[in-house]
Amino acid sequence: MLEFRNVTFQYDVEDFNIIDDLSFHIGKGEFVSVIGPSGCGKSTIFRLTGQLLTRKSGDILVGGESIDGRRGYCGYMPQRDLLFPWRTVNENLRLPMEVRGGIPRAEMDRRVAETLEHVGLAGWGDKRPEELSGGMRQRAAFARTLLTGSELLLLDEPFSALDFLTRITMQEWLLDQWERDSKTVLFITHDVEEAIFLSGRVLVVEDTPIRRLRSFEVPAPYPRTRACLTEPRMLELRENLISLLRREVSE
Numbered sequence: 001m002l003e004f005r006n007v008t009f010q011y012d013v014e015d016f017n018i019i020d021d022l023s024f025h026i027g028k029g030e031f032v033s034v035i036g037p038s039g040c041g042k043s044t045i046f047r048l049t050g051q052l053l054t055r056k057s058g059d060i061l062v063g064g065e066s067i068d069g070r071r072g073y074c075g076y077m078p079q080r081d082l083l084f085p086w087r088t089v090n091e092n093l094r095l096p097m098e099v100r101g102g103i104p105r106a107e108m109d110r111r112v113a114e115t116l117e118h119v120g121l122a123g124w125g126d127k128r129p130e131e132l133s134g135g136m137r138q139r140a141a142f143a144r145t146l147l148t149g150s151e152l153l154l155l156d157e158p159f160s161a162l163d164f165l166t167r168i169t170m171q172e173w174l175l176d177q178w179e180r181d182s183k184t185v186l187f188i189t190h191d192v193e194e195a196i197f198l199s200g201r202v203l204v205v206e207d208t209p210i211r212r213l214r215s216f217e218v219p220a221p222y223p224r225t226r227a228c229l230t231e232p233r234m235l236e237l238r239e240n241l242i243s244l245l246r247r248e249v250s251e
């Protein structure tokens with residue numbers, strides 16, 4: 001579903017590559033998390049995939065084809081919900097379809113209502129974002145990401161600003177959505193436990209510049225409950241990942 005082939009990237013103001021000859025791939029329908037030290041370039045991978053940045057060399061493929069010249073092949077949800085405060089929830093959710101164009105208003109309204117119901121926010125469409133709780137705003141932002149209609153969802157630390165209980169509720173909610181929708185999800189987090197609870201695989205950034213992502217299979221079948229986190233194999237994986245990250249930060 002997503003493939004990086006020998007991708008290299010450098011920010012204009014820097015004199016070194018932040019991503020250097022990186023290759024990896026994510027299969028259709030996978031839920032994969034990316035973890036690594038702060039500032040190592042995780043979000044840069046997302047920005048390159050969404051063409052918010054342009055790579056220096058290499059190729060990025062979605063669904064087997066290069067992303068160059070294409071639009072609408074991925075939905076991107078950033079760290080903060082970024083709902084427009086002056087728009088109602090309905091108006092926020094219509095946005096990706098308005099940008100794409102060519103969809104009749106009645107059809108947009110139908111899709112918005114259906115998606116709000118899908119994420120448990122039926123009846124909240126006329127509210128403004130400030131009237132929603134943090135968890136509800138994230139659900140609305142996720143609904144807007146779904147309304148891009150893309151099979152590939154890039155979620156960049158979507159729950160990092162939430163309190164602990166809302167966060168674990170949202171993690172369970174997201175897993176339910178993923179199991180129901182069969183989308184491909186690439187998820188950035190700083191939280192090792194969140195990564196292993198949600199993902200089938202965890203990719204670890206081992207060094208900067210990013211030359212490779214080390215892949216760890218998560219040894220727990222879906223559907224999952226949080227109880228799986230206390231299983232010995234999951235605890236062992238969690239400790240392995242934490243010590244790997246610690247080593248990277250101290251190097």
Ligand SMILES: Nc1ncnc2c1ncn2[C@@H]1O[C@H](COP(=O)(O)OP(=O)(O)OP(=O)(O)O)[C@@H](O)[C@H]1O
Pocket residue numbers: 011012013014018036037038039040041042043044045
């Ligand atoms: N627009 C920019 N111009 C120049 N340098 C940038 C720009 N955006 C990010 N960087 C630098 O590139 C590096 C990688 O940034 P990026 O946001 O991809 O890291 P990250 O791993 O997602 O960080 P975090 O986990 O803290 O969100 C950082 O050192 C950052 O300072």
